[in-house]
Amino acid sequence: MIKTLTVIFVLLLFVSAVSCFGAEQFPNGFHNGGIAPCEGCHSKTPKVAESGSALTLAKDSQSSDAGRGMFNGQDPGSTCLVCHTAPKGQKQPSGYFVATSNDDLAAGLPPGQMTPGGDFGWLRKSYIWATQEAGKLKDGQSQGEHHGHNVIASQFGYNPDYSNAKAPGGIFPSDKLTCTSCHDPHGNYRRLADGSYSTSNAIPVIASGSYKSSPLPDATHAIGSYRLLAGKGYSPASSGRSVIFTSDPPTAVAPDKYNRAETRQGNTRVAYGSDMSEWCQNCHEPHKHATGNAAKITSGIVKQYNSYIASGDINGSRSSSYSSLVPFEVGTKDYAELKRLAGNGGEGGDMSGPLSGENVMCLTCHRAHAGGWDSITRWNTKAELIVYDGKYPGIDSGAPTFIAQGRTSAETRKAYYDRPADSFAVFQRGLCSKCHAKD
Numbered sequence: 001m002i003k004t005l006t007v008i009f010v011l012l013l014f015v016s017a018v019s020c021f022g023a024e025q026f027p028n029g030f031h032n033g034g035i036a037p038c039e040g041c042h043s044k045t046p047k048v049a050e051s052g053s054a055l056t057l058a059k060d061s062q063s064s065d066a067g068r069g070m071f072n073g074q075d076p077g078s079t080c081l082v083c084h085t086a087p088k089g090q091k092q093p094s095g096y097f098v099a100t101s102n103d104d105l106a107a108g109l110p111p112g113q114m115t116p117g118g119d120f121g122w123l124r125k126s127y128i129w130a131t132q133e134a135g136k137l138k139d140g141q142s143q144g145e146h147h148g149h150n151v152i153a154s155q156f157g158y159n160p161d162y163s164n165a166k167a168p169g170g171i172f173p174s175d176k177l178t179c180t181s182c183h184d185p186h187g188n189y190r191r192l193a194d195g196s197y198s199t200s201n202a203i204p205v206i207a208s209g210s211y212k213s214s215p216l217p218d219a220t221h222a223i224g225s226y227r228l229l230a231g232k233g234y235s236p237a238s239s240g241r242s243v244i245f246t247s248d249p250p251t252a253v254a255p256d257k258y259n260r261a262e263t264r265q266g267n268t269r270v271a272y273g274s275d276m277s278e279w280c281q282n283c284h285e286p287h288k289h290a291t292g293n294a295a296k297i298t299s300g301i302v303k304q305y306n307s308y309i310a311s312g313d314i315n316g317s318r319s320s321s322y323s324s325l326v327p328f329e330v331g332t333k334d335y336a337e338l339k340r341l342a343g344n345g346g347e348g349g350d351m352s353g354p355l356s357g358e359n360v361m362c363l364t365c366h367r368a369h370a371g372g373w374d375s376i377t378r379w380n381t382k383a384e385l386i387v388y389d390g391k392y393p394g395i396d397s398g399a400p401t402f403i404a405q406g407r408t409s410a411e412t413r414k415a416y417y418d419r420p421a422d423s424f425a426v427f428q429r430g431l432c433s434k435c436h437a438k439d
């Protein structure tokens with residue numbers, strides 16, 4: 001018994017030692033848009049086949065787990081989270097952390113990372129409440145598994161979504177979903193000077209292609225796809241190769257500082273250019289709402305977006321009307337223009353709203369990873385009001401239970417990335433009204 005405990009203890013020590021790996025071992029970046037040092041993820045370097053561009057296992061290693069090289073984490077997703085989880089006690093948003101430590105997620109406390117994709121910690125936040133309906137008490141609920149993509153990472157306690165067997169409107173098996181279902185761990189997908197994507201090593205990746213400060217590719221240098229996202233032909237090993245991507249990575253540019261609170265005027269603007277919806281459709285069917293490169297924002301909707309500040313306040317103007325709670329695609333692959341737009345409110349970038357002909361996309365309403373609300377939406381679409389009596393609704397704020405929905409007001413505020421409640425109306429409705437006047 002003591003022996004087993006010691007073994008577990010030593011294992012834990014090993015795991016926490018590995019968690020400092022990222023910052024200390026790789027001060028100049030880790031992936032840098034392409035393939036990172038093998039030992040950052042594999043505890044034993046796999047035997048690679050001689051030919052072929054994408055990494056494939058040598059024939060004699062293909063059937064054995066050892067041949068796959070073992071991972072620094074318990075499974076592929078955990079291997080990513082060893083570096084991408086904030087250390088215990090780190091509640092402020094910082095760098096490339098996309099998950100809050102489980103130790104910091106006690107009841108009532110919100111996850112703290114505020115990247116555009118969102119903090120996977122929201123998957124651990126389940127809420128129940130009692131609500132009055134037609135004079136009868138009814139239970140309301142908002143289960144953690146509906147707050148994000150349920151990535152499998154058992155070492156960190158992330159389990160499959162047992163309520164969706166497959167991607168809704170697709171075939172991707174939920175019990176296989178993990179980071180490498182969407183991101184290519186080897187960073188093979190690269191953007192070339194002509195804007196096309198390739199996985200061939202003939203033109204090497206020199207840097208991340210995600211940022212305002214990223215270099216541009218040229219005839220002999222490529223840069224990584226946006227966020228190392230996989231493209232055409234990717235058949236995630238995680239899916240058991242049952243899914244093959246048919247769309248290339250989206251066109252987008254993130255500001256260099258992208259994980260931050262969005263206090264007054266403080267939008268973090270990722271300049272989404274095109275193809276995000278098409279990319280999500282590698283696993284999902286088109287949505288019932290207009291979405292994608294062809295879902296143009298009409299002039300009437302442009303006018304509504306740009307004048308809308310909050311419920312009852314439509315005195316805004318285009319130059320400051322952008323909201324990261326309702327982003328859109330500008331409908332371009334012009335990276336110079338996207339780099340101009342990307343930035344942080346008050347500190348650069350361009351916070352103007354859409355022009356006619358720009359388009360709605362999946363991330364207009366959803367986050368890519370996780371967030372505070374059902375169906376990973378950016379605002380609560382299940383409550384009539386998102387601000388009640390000038391305060392973020394919570395069980396501690398005096399809001400009715402069917403509006404507080406089991407959250408503390410601190411959790412609600414964090415789900416809106418720390419915007420002050422008074423940047424909304426005293427009684428603020430949902431944000432479909434940023435585009436549709438009738439709501």
Ligand code: HEC
Nearest residue numbers: 036037038040041046047048055056057076180185237238
């Ligand atoms: C960022 C983490 C990461 C790095 C760095 C990395 N790998 Fe991997 N590798 C993985 C994961 C995760 C898998 C499992 C397959 C998957 O989930 O896509 C994998 C699988 C493999 C495979 C099996 C092929 C397959 O698709 O199953 C080979 C071969 C391989 N890696 C070789 C390497 C080599 C060689 C390097 C260094 C040059 C390297 N890897 C660097 C994460 C990484």
Ligand code: HEC
Nearest residue numbers: 022029030031032040080083096179183185208210227228
């Ligand atoms: C050894 C630590 C480490 C591991 C393991 C690791 N990462 Fe990272 N990751 C980093 C660091 C450091 C950065 C920021 C610097 C960079 O991109 O090189 C980063 C950045 C990223 C980015 C943004 C890159 C860009 O160019 O926009 C993505 C996406 C990402 N990681 C995904 C993953 C996935 C998926 C895995 C697992 C397959 C993984 N990481 C494993 C350390 C790590």
Ligand code: HEC
Nearest residue numbers: 080084096098115116117118149151178179182227270368
């Ligand atoms: C369903 C697909 C999907 C899965 C699963 C996924 N990601 Fe992402 N990830 C994305 C997309 C899309 C973005 C770009 C989000 C944006 O810019 O709005 C992104 C962005 C990121 C970033 C940049 C910071 C941010 O949040 O914008 C990092 C780092 C990252 N992912 C790491 C991970 C890790 C680690 C995992 C597993 C624990 C993971 N991702 C799982 C699709 C996914």
Ligand code: HEC
Nearest residue numbers: 168277280284286287289290291360361362364365375381
């Ligand atoms: C205009 C906003 C909007 C856009 C654009 C949008 N969605 Fe949704 N989506 C929602 C809302 C609101 C819900 C939850 C309410 C519902 O089920 O209708 C939802 C629900 C979903 C669900 C859960 C459905 C289920 O059966 O559980 C999936 C999956 C989904 N969306 C994927 C997507 C994808 C993929 C895209 C882009 C191709 C997209 N959405 C575009 C607003 C949007």
Ligand code: HEC
Nearest residue numbers: 146149150161164166167172174181280283362366368375
């Ligand atoms: C690699 C496949 C894959 C890609 C790419 C993908 N998804 Fe999913 N998605 C899934 C799977 C599997 C599920 C069901 C399991 C779950 O909900 O965690 C899911 C569930 C969802 C849900 C429902 C969450 C819930 O439980 O209510 C939404 C919304 C969603 N995805 C939106 C998106 C959006 C937006 C994108 C593009 C940024 C996207 N997905 C890209 C595989 C994918």
Ligand code: HEC
Nearest residue numbers: 290295296297298301326328360364381431432434435436
């Ligand atoms: C970024 C702007 C934008 C947002 C936000 C938005 N929509 Fe839309 N919506 C559009 C566009 C563009 C169309 C298609 C063009 C049209 O029909 O005018 C559309 C069409 C519709 C339609 C069908 C046409 C109609 O007017 O009857 C409905 C219904 C609708 N949206 C509901 C919603 C709901 C519900 C939400 C919030 C969950 C929402 N929309 C959020 C832009 C938006």
